[in-house]
Amino acid sequence: MKKVWNNYRYLILRRVTQIGLLxxxxxxxxxxxxxxxxxxxxxxxxxxxxxxxxYALLQMFSAGALLASDVLIGALIVTLFYFLIGGRAFCSWVxxxxxxxxFAEFVRELIGMxxxxxxxxPASRNLRYWVLGLSLIVSAVxxxxxxxxxxxxxxxxxxxxxGIGFGWAAVTIIFLFDLFVLRHGWCGHICxxxxxxxxxxxxxxxxxxxxxxxxxLCMKCKVVCPENQVLHMIGKESLPVLSGECTNCAxxxxxxxxxxxxFSIRNIMQSKKTGE
Amino acid sequence: xxKQALSDRRKFILTMARGFGLATMGGFIWSAFLDEATxxxxxxxxxxxxxxxxxxxxxxxCGLCVEACPYDTLSLAKPGxxxxxxxxxxxxxxxxxxxxxxxxxxxxxxxxxxxQSSVTTNGILDIKSADMGLAVVxxxxxxxxxxxxxxxxYRACPILGQAITIEYQKNERTGKHAFMKPVVHxxxxxxxxxxxxxxxxxxxxxxxxxxxxxxxxxGNYYIKGWDKEDEKRLKNAKEIKSTTEISKQKAADKLNGDxxxxxxx
Numbered sequence: 001m002k003k004v005w006n007n008y009r010y011l012i013l014r015r016v017t018q019i020g021l022l023x024x025x026x027x028x029x030x031x032x033x034x035x036x037x038x039x040x041x042x043x044x045x046x047x048x049x050x051x052x053x054x055y056a057l058l059q060m061f062s063a064g065a066l067l068a069s070d071v072l073i074g075a076l077i078v079t080l081f082y083f084l085i086g087g088r089a090f091c092s093w094v095x096x097x098x099x100x101x102x103f104a105e106f107v108r109e110l111i112g113m114x115x116x117x118x119x120x121x122p123a124s125r126n127l128r129y130w131v132l133g134l135s136l137i138v139s140a141v142x143x144x145x146x147x148x149x150x151x152x153x154x155x156x157x158x159x160x161x162x163g164i165g166f167g168w169a170a171v172t173i174i175f176l177f178d179l180f181v182l183r184h185g186w187c188g189h190i191c192x193x194x195x196x197x198x199x200x201x202x203x204x205x206x207x208x209x210x211x212x213x214x215x216x217l218c219m220k221c222k223v224v225c226p227e228n229q230v231l232h233m234i235g236k237e238s239l240p241v242l243s244g245e246c247t248n249c250a251x252x253x254x255x256x257x258x259x260x261x262x263f264s265i266r267n268i269m270q271s272k273k274t275g276e
Numbered sequence: 277x278x279k280q281a282l283s284d285r286r287k288f289i290l291t292m293a294r295g296f297g298l299a300t301m302g303g304f305i306w307s308a309f310l311d312e313a314t315x316x317x318x319x320x321x322x323x324x325x326x327x328x329x330x331x332x333x334x335x336x337x338c339g340l341c342v343e344a345c346p347y348d349t350l351s352l353a354k355p356g357x358x359x360x361x362x363x364x365x366x367x368x369x370x371x372x373x374x375x376x377x378x379x380x381x382x383x384x385x386x387x388x389x390x391x392q393s394s395v396t397t398n399g400i401l402d403i404k405s406a407d408m409g410l411a412v413v414x415x416x417x418x419x420x421x422x423x424x425x426x427x428x429x430y431r432a433c434p435i436l437g438q439a440i441t442i443e444y445q446k447n448e449r450t451g452k453h454a455f456m457k458p459v460v461h462x463x464x465x466x467x468x469x470x471x472x473x474x475x476x477x478x479x480x481x482x483x484x485x486x487x488x489x490x491x492x493x494x495g496n497y498y499i500k501g502w503d504k505e506d507e508k509r510l511k512n513a514k515e516i517k518s519t520t521e522i523s524k525q526k527a528a529d530k531l532n533g534d535x536x537x538x539x540x541x
Contacts, residue, residue, distance in 0.1 A: 029343050041362075042338035042386045050386055056336055060387075065333040068388030134299050134306070142310045144332050149313055149361050150306070154337065158352060158362055162339050165354025 010250035017093050025161045040094070040157045041148070042071055050074030055196040059145035062136045079200065087201035091187060091194050092226075092249035096160065097153050100171055101187045104178035105226070114183060121189075123182055125229065125245070128195030135192050147192055184226045187247075194247075202244030208252060209264035212238040221252035221261060240264060316358060317489055319365045320467065322350055323373065323406035324382045324395040328488065334389035337362035341381040341390060347374050350381065366408075368469020368484050375403045375434050375468050404435060409467030409484040410491065411440070411460045418481035420457055423447045429458050429482045432474035438464040440471060458482065462491065 005012075024036040025043070037044045042052035052074030060067060082090060092098055108114050138146035148154060152170040159167035178185045187194055210233055217235045222228045230243040231252065253261045282290070314332050322341050325331050341364050342350040349371045353359035366373060379401050382390045395406050411429075415421045433440045440458050447453040458471075460482075467487070472480045496513035500506040525533065 029339070032343075037343055038338040038340050038386075042336045042340070044340065044384075044386075052336060052338075052386060060333065060336070063333045065330070066388070067334065068386060070386035071336060071388075074386060130295055130299055131302075134303055138303055138306050138310065142307050142314075143329065144310060144314055145336075146306060146310060148337060149310055154362060155355060158337065158339065159354065162342065162352045163354055166356035167354060170355065 007254050010254050014093050014249065015099070018096060018099060021094060022096060022157070022160055025157070029161050039154070039161050041154060042074055049077070051078050053193075054079045054200070055193050056145055056148055058196075059135060059139040059147060062139040063143050063145055064140070065145075082197060082201050083204060085204055085206060087204035087206055087248050088194070088197040088244060088246060089201070089206070089248045090197050091191075092247040095153055095187075095193075096156050097171075097174060097191075098187065100156070100175050101178045101184070101226075104175050105184065107179055108183060113179070117183060121183065123185075123189050125189055125227075127189045128192055128198070131190055132192040132195040151193070152186075153191075153193060188226055198244040200244070202242075205265050206248060207240040207242070207264055208246060208248065208250070209240045209262055210234060210238060211260050211262075212236060214258050214260035216258050216260075218257070220255045220257075224251045224255050226251075314360045316360060317486060319353075319359050319363070320368065320409050320469070320484060320486060322364050322366070322381050322390055323375075323379060323403060323408055323466070324390045324392060325408070326389055326391055328486070331389050332360055332363065334387050335363050336387050336389070338386065339364070340384040340386065344380040344384045346376065346380065347371060349373050366469070368472040369480055372469035372473040373408060373466075374470070375406070375466065377401070377403055379403050379406075404464075404466060406466045406468075407487060409469075410462055410487045411465050411467065411469075411471050411482050412485050412490050413458055413460060414481045414483070415457075417477055417479070418458065419477065421455065423449065423453060423455055425456060426476060427456060427458070428474045428476050429471035432470045434468060434470055435464050435466070439466070462487075 021036070024033065025039055027033040028035070028037040034047050035045065037047070040053060041056050042050070044050055050070045050073050052071045054075040057067070057071065057075045082088070086093075135147040152167075152174050155164075155167035155170045159165065159171075174186045178187075182189060210231075212233075212235060215235045219234070222231050222234060225231055226249065227243075227245045227247060230241050230246040233239040233241075248263075250263065253263065317328070319328070321328075321331060322345075326334060337352065339352050342352055349366045350364045351366070353361055353363050353365060355361060357365075359365055379395055382392050382395060382401075385392075392401075395402060397405055413421075418426075420426045427442055430436070430440045430442055438461065440460055443455075443457045443459050445455040445457060447455050467484045469484045471482045472484050475482050496509055499510050
């Protein structure tokens with residue numbers, strides 16, 4: 001039991017956070033709870049503190065919308081949180097699609113899909129930055145927030161809180177795409193929101209840190225990591241994961257049997273480094 | 277021919293060209309989809325909503341208005357509803373807007389897509405100034421127009437006697453009864469839909485349409501000459517000048533010129 005907790009502690013915490021947040025939003029709509037109203041696009045904590053999706057706002061600005069102060073303050077709060085603290089944590093700790101794509105990866109492993117396709121991926125992970133840029137251009141040309149009208153993230157989240165309609169189809173598409181077409185396809189290659197948080201979260205304090213001297217080169221971390229290009233230093237150098245594409249999901253930390261990976265706070269760690 | 281390794285410069289150019297090609301294709305498909313997805317004109321919005329174009333720009337699809345509504349009038353458009361995805365709307369035949377005096381759905385809007393100032397009169401919230409749509413009567417299916425006595429819509433109207441009035445007219449068919457025809461007044465109607473909800477016919481004979489759709493526009497060339505106020509609109513009228521082959525010259529010159537010459541030829 002202790003081993004299970006040790007090997008899955010962050011995974012369990014992440015699922016609790018993801019489902020817990022969904023439940024709070026759901027309860028707000030169904031039972032009138034006030035702790036967390038709205039959805040992932042914009043919400044209110046206890047009817048006082050606003051939160052909103054900074055990427056949605058960026059698109060709305062690009063579309064030429066004049067926005068009220070509530071949503072601006074909300075976006076500022078969320079931006080500061082991920083910029084200073086969380087990094088790209090939205091993707092692995094909040095986003096409901098993460099559960100779908102993680103499940104697709106789980107099934108891939110189960111049926112041996114990953115052995116079949118090998119390591120080489122047929123698409124670039126930079127695709128998401130192209131989609132991100134394109135979404136802003138299309139928003140400006142069409143005068144509406146472009147990604148918000150096709151986002152499977154919103155369709156799923158809004159679907160769970162307010163009723164899903166045919167939104168399940170979008171979720172199924174993502175699942176099948178990740179399962180059969182491209183490993184880590186949606187979250188790791190295409191999603192512009194992930195791309196946005198990759199850029200935003202580059203400088204946050206919470207980082208995964210690798211100690212080379214403890215590493216036994218088992219490479220379990222690289223296998224389990226959904227963005228394994230960020231772990232380029234494994235077994236080579238003692239470095240923090242500095243790429244913004246790391247989602248701080250901490251799977252690498254829990255699969256490491258040698259304690260060679262851990263969370264750390266950027267500044268403390270850096271001063272340690274200079275002290276060496 | 278032996279395959280040569282690409283230089284970095286060529287690789288970069290190739291990547292950029294591929295990206296550009298994909299982005300252009302994707303951009304057009306994306307734009308075309310958005311154009312279709314936002315084209316629905318039959319959507320009824322919560323009170324105080326901005327004009328449809330601005331509303332689609334400004335609404336962040338958070339559903340706070342939906343949660344604030346005590347009657348579950350509003351819902352967010354799901355895939356399959358054939359409405360702009362995620363935006364709030366209501367279907368009055370199912371649940372109309374009950375016109376709460378404190379308008380709970382409006383102040384919660386974080387983006388200003390529901391504009392509180394548009395339903396505020398002299399600093400006080402005033403739901404009667406809301407404009408969600410306009411009731412339109414189909415005279416062919418409304419049984420009051422057949423001569424059957426029904427005033428369900430008139431009775432249901434929360435702005436009783438102003439938004440809908442009953443017009444009496446002699447029923448020539450029987451010679452001794454009266455038609456009691458409902459007439460909607462667009463200046464008072466808020467489009468709440470209580471009339472549509474109350475209508476007794478199988479499909480409502482009085483329905484709410486978005487105002488843009490329900491109303492025409494006379495324009496500035498047609499003026500009520502007997503109305504001093506209306507006459508002021510004449511100032512906005514602009515001259516239209518069009519030039520055709522004949523109108524290039526003055527009418528008299530034209531008549532005395534080419535046409536005469538043509539005659540004598």
